[in-house]
Amino acid sequence: MNVGIVMLVHTALGRAEQVARHWSAAGCPVVIHVDKVVDRKTYDNFVNALSDLAHITFSKRYRCEWGTWGIVQATQAASEQMLAQNAQVRHVYLASGSCLPLRPVQELLDYLAERPQTDFIESATTSEVPWTVGGLDEERFTLRFPVSWKRNRYLFDLLVNTQRSLGLRRKMPNGIVAHMGSQWWCLSRRTLSAILQDPERSTYDRFFRQVWIPDESYFQTLARHYSSNIESRSLTLSKFDFQGKPHIFYDDHLQLLRRSDCFVARKIWPYADRLYEAFLTDAAGAMKKTEPNPGKIDRIFSKAVERRTRGRSGLYMQSRFPNEDWENGVTAAPYSMFQGFAELFENFEPWLTAATGARVHGHLFATDKVYYADGQTAINGALSDSAVLRDYNGRGFLTNLIWNTRGERQCFQFGPADNQDICWRVAKDPNAQISVITGAWAVPLFRSNRDFADIRAIAANLQKKESEHMDILRSPYTKARVRIWTMAEFIEAPMEPLQGILDEIGRTKLSRLSEAPKMVDLAGFGQFLQNLKNQGMHPYLMGDFPVERGVAATPKAQRKPYLVQ
Amino acid sequence: MGIFRSYGLRLQRKRWRIRAIRKRRELKRVANRTGQIRSDDLLLFCTQRNEGVRLPYFLEYYRKMGVGHFFFVDNDSDDGSLDYLADQPDVSVWSTKASYKRARFGVDWLNGLQMKFAHGHWVLTVDPDEFLVFPFCDTRPLRALTDWLDASSIKSFSAMLLDMYPKGRLDEQPYRAGQNPIDIACWFDSGNYTISRNPSFGNLWIQGGPRSRVFFPEEPAKAPALNKVPLVKWDKRYAYVSSTHMLLPRGLNQVYDEWGGEKASGVLLHAKFLDTFGDKAKEELERSQHYAGSVEYKAYAERIKDDPQLWCKWSERYINWRQLEILGLMSKGNWA
Numbered sequence: 001m002n003v004g005i006v007m008l009v010h011t012a013l014g015r016a017e018q019v020a021r022h023w024s025a026a027g028c029p030v031v032i033h034v035d036k037v038v039d040r041k042t043y044d045n046f047v048n049a050l051s052d053l054a055h056i057t058f059s060k061r062y063r064c065e066w067g068t069w070g071i072v073q074a075t076q077a078a079s080e081q082m083l084a085q086n087a088q089v090r091h092v093y094l095a096s097g098s099c100l101p102l103r104p105v106q107e108l109l110d111y112l113a114e115r116p117q118t119d120f121i122e123s124a125t126t127s128e129v130p131w132t133v134g135g136l137d138e139e140r141f142t143l144r145f146p147v148s149w150k151r152n153r154y155l156f157d158l159l160v161n162t163q164r165s166l167g168l169r170r171k172m173p174n175g176i177v178a179h180m181g182s183q184w185w186c187l188s189r190r191t192l193s194a195i196l197q198d199p200e201r202s203t204y205d206r207f208f209r210q211v212w213i214p215d216e217s218y219f220q221t222l223a224r225h226y227s228s229n230i231e232s233r234s235l236t237l238s239k240f241d242f243q244g245k246p247h248i249f250y251d252d253h254l255q256l257l258r259r260s261d262c263f264v265a266r267k268i269w270p271y272a273d274r275l276y277e278a279f280l281t282d283a284a285g286a287m288k289k290t291e292p293n294p295g296k297i298d299r300i301f302s303k304a305v306e307r308r309t310r311g312r313s314g315l316y317m318q319s320r321f322p323n324e325d326w327e328n329g330v331t332a333a334p335y336s337m338f339q340g341f342a343e344l345f346e347n348f349e350p351w352l353t354a355a356t357g358a359r360v361h362g363h364l365f366a367t368d369k370v371y372y373a374d375g376q377t378a379i380n381g382a383l384s385d386s387a388v389l390r391d392y393n394g395r396g397f398l399t400n401l402i403w404n405t406r407g408e409r410q411c412f413q414f415g416p417a418d419n420q421d422i423c424w425r426v427a428k429d430p431n432a433q434i435s436v437i438t439g440a441w442a443v444p445l446f447r448s449n450r451d452f453a454d455i456r457a458i459a460a461n462l463q464k465k466e467s468e469h470m471d472i473l474r475s476p477y478t479k480a481r482v483r484i485w486t487m488a489e490f491i492e493a494p495m496e497p498l499q500g501i502l503d504e505i506g507r508t509k510l511s512r513l514s515e516a517p518k519m520v521d522l523a524g525f526g527q528f529l530q531n532l533k534n535q536g537m538h539p540y541l542m543g544d545f546p547v548e549r550g551v552a553a554t555p556k557a558q559r560k561p562y563l564v565q
Numbered sequence: 566m567g568i569f570r571s572y573g574l575r576l577q578r579k580r581w582r583i584r585a586i587r588k589r590r591e592l593k594r595v596a597n598r599t600g601q602i603r604s605d606d607l608l609l610f611c612t613q614r615n616e617g618v619r620l621p622y623f624l625e626y627y628r629k630m631g632v633g634h635f636f637f638v639d640n641d642s643d644d645g646s647l648d649y650l651a652d653q654p655d656v657s658v659w660s661t662k663a664s665y666k667r668a669r670f671g672v673d674w675l676n677g678l679q680m681k682f683a684h685g686h687w688v689l690t691v692d693p694d695e696f697l698v699f700p701f702c703d704t705r706p707l708r709a710l711t712d713w714l715d716a717s718s719i720k721s722f723s724a725m726l727l728d729m730y731p732k733g734r735l736d737e738q739p740y741r742a743g744q745n746p747i748d749i750a751c752w753f754d755s756g757n758y759t760i761s762r763n764p765s766f767g768n769l770w771i772q773g774g775p776r777s778r779v780f781f782p783e784e785p786a787k788a789p790a791l792n793k794v795p796l797v798k799w800d801k802r803y804a805y806v807s808s809t810h811m812l813l814p815r816g817l818n819q820v821y822d823e824w825g826g827e828k829a830s831g832v833l834l835h836a837k838f839l840d841t842f843g844d845k846a847k848e849e850l851e852r853s854q855h856y857a858g859s860v861e862y863k864a865y866a867e868r869i870k871d872d873p874q875l876w877c878k879w880s881e882r883y884i885n886w887r888q889l890e891i892l893g894l895m896s897k898g899n900w901a
Contacts, residue, residue, distance in 0.1 A: 250705050252701065300901050304901035
């Protein structure tokens with residue numbers, strides 16, 4: 001048989017035995033390296049269990065600690081044994097105890113027989129690939145790493161920093177170029193024996209002994225030196241997460257693994273009974289004889305990494321609570337905040353609903369209660385209309401509301417009479433679209449039937465609050481899309497700004513605005529403002545209103561005189 | 566975090582541990598099967614009082630999940646549940662007539678037992694009405710999760726308390742022993758939770774849900790905490806501080822990501838609101854053995870009198886863990 005399997009084993013020996021038998025049944029010679037941490041008795045039992053198979057032999061044991069030279073030593077010893085004992089072997093496949101062949105072994109043998117001189121080893125130069133985790137890429141080779149990272153992290157970091165500050169560097173021996181890649185390879189006898197029998201091997205070994213994670217670089221670098229035909233990919237499907245540890249496959253990945261068409265997968269959870277049962281008993285041809293296609297698996301694992309590192313925008317929950325400004329999206333979706341519109345137009349909310357199809361709420365942050373659209377007492381997610389509950393965590397209320405109603409545009413009214421706690425949060429949110437008609441809060445006062453002394457006091461208070469809010473919206477920290485008009489400016493030509501707002505909300509039902517909302521009757525408003533001024537309270541946010549201008553809501557168009565010539 | 570505060574927390578942890586050792590003397594051994602425990606068994610710790618009707622399903626649920634051994638502290642039950650537990654082959658039981666309140670609501674008793682028996686094990690600490698749901702729990706056993714946590718060097722796993730309730734009056738459908746309580750109480754609030762950080766212990770403080778909405782609409786600050794860290798790779802130096810809401814050392818409370826990512830988390834389905842609730846609330850009020858002068862039970866009793874209905878139009882019906890993960894109540898994190 002022309003393919004030999006080198007297996008590195010350290011736990012779940014029962015599973016390793018099953019897989020070794022599977023390789024062996026297909027006629028492949030197997031050399032097993034068992035980690036030195038496995039105690040003598042367990043090791044002997046393991047060897048005895050496999051003693052009925054002559055093709056399976058065991059190599060000299062080394063201590064294989066993650067990231068250290070022992071793993072390379074073990075691989076070298078087992079590979080040498082494989083090549084020496086099995087003269088007919090043309091390819092050596094390096095696998096681990098938690099690797100599982102997904103396709104019938106015969107298909108792998110055929111595949112390799114068609115490519116007799118190809119070396120399958122993932123190998124890329126360090127400078128061009130941002131794979132590494134933890135900030136050590138080129139320094140893996142230029143520094144020395146005499147202590148274990150897992151057991152002695154403090155000393156490890158100390159040594160790295162000392163070497164950095166002293167400027168200590170090592171040079172690659174004989175001008176070889178550092179390459180890295182997956183630990184799991186399949187090399188041709190020609191390349192592998194060239195590496196193992198190189199007269200310079202002791203030089204290389206001495207160098208790599210103090211390289212960080214040499215199992216990902218020793219063969220990868222030297223294969224580049226000797227091979228004439230490298231396929232830079234691993235035949236073993238193996239995905240890594242953002243910390244550089246392999247993803248694990250479970251029973252529920254069965255269909256996914258089937259569809260991957262890969263030859264071998266790692267790492268398999270030792271208790272994944274269904275996977276072992278399914279793949280070790282598959283009849284020939286259970287999977288298509290095609291090129292391996294790990295794309296589908298790639299997607300779900302890269303999504304998992306994305307979820308762990310970026311998360312879902314606008315979600316605040318028990319295991320995602322970003323610091324301020326690190327939210328990667330303050331809220332889940334775009335929304336609009338309107339200030340002064342509901343005061344200036346009698347039917348603004350129904351009009352906006354009709355024009356955009358969005359959900360248009362009243363004053364969500366009113367001091368007495370939450371005014372949801374359609375007078376509802378609660379909304380998606382059982383968010384209550386109690387002002388006390390809302391004010392207990394106003395920012396949380398807003399982010400919850402936007403998260404709960406994902407998929408539906410939310411609009412709400414705001415004003416200086418409302419709770420102002422969320423002003424900064426909204427201003428700093430790129431999802432917010434804020435439109436303000438300053439001074440429009442005066443309209444309800446103007447139309448109210450209250451004592452003028454009260455009105456004056458309320459107006460002064462509202463003006464102060466709105467002015468503070470405008471300062472926030474005009475600050476350089478504001479990320480929201482903000483539009484501010486004075487009231488005088490707005491009523492000059494209301495259609496244009498309204499059209500602009502609708503266009504930005506998008507999904508408008510009308511291509512052109514045909515019907516404008518109905519403006520309240522402002523006759524006498526100029527005089528009202530003048531009265532406030534006369535009382536010493538200068539309203540300035542609404543812009544210039546001449547006293548005389550009895551602003552008619554919609555001035556009636558004068559008909560042209562009909563001329564008879 | 567200054568050196569003094571961190572030393573203060575260290576002293577506090579030692580204090581809780583000494584207290585746990587002292588309170589352990591209040592426990593009387595009823596059945597000790599701890600000799601059967603294997604070195605890699607998952608352990609479950611629980612205090613209970615007169616929960617006999619809930620226990621059969623509770624044990625079945627967690628046995629199926631892969632829990633290897635159960636530890637119970639029985640607080641003066643008189644419904645036969647102590648005998649029932651003592652007969653189970655994989656349960657060790659201690660009993661006590663001492664004050665639940667003065668054992669800091671059972672925390673001291675369990676800390677004491679965990680210190681003695683749980684070192685080096687994955688430990689799940691839950692109440693008889695709490696049912697853990699974790700990512701992929703329909704296809705993978707709990708051991709798959711703990712193996713993955715081990716491989717990722719994660720020592721604690723968060724599972725927020727999610728209050729479940731039935732539609733209609735709480736006492737409409739009687740609960741029978743052995744029945745899945747989630748079949749009756751299958752509704753929950755999906756999106757009205759508020760979160761803030763607890764600066765001294767580093768944990769999140771989550772409130773909200775139906776209890777906040779119905780029982781505490783005027784005093785939201787008094788609503789019960791819902792954040793929990795029920796699954797921990799135990800070390801004898803660890804101690805729960807207040808229920809399973811937080812632990813010391815404080816690093817174990819860091820179950821959330823602060824830079825935008827999501828860590829893996831689960832949910833504890835809280836099947837408290839069954840027909841048994843009315844009697845329980847009455848009894849607990851009389852005993853006054855619960856947190857903050859039983860303010861929670863007082864508020865319940867108050868509301869339950871007029872309208873014992875937690876359900877509302879926006880309640881969500883429970884389907885499975887994937888639903889909870891889509892709603893954003895839990896996360897797969899980078900487990901795939």
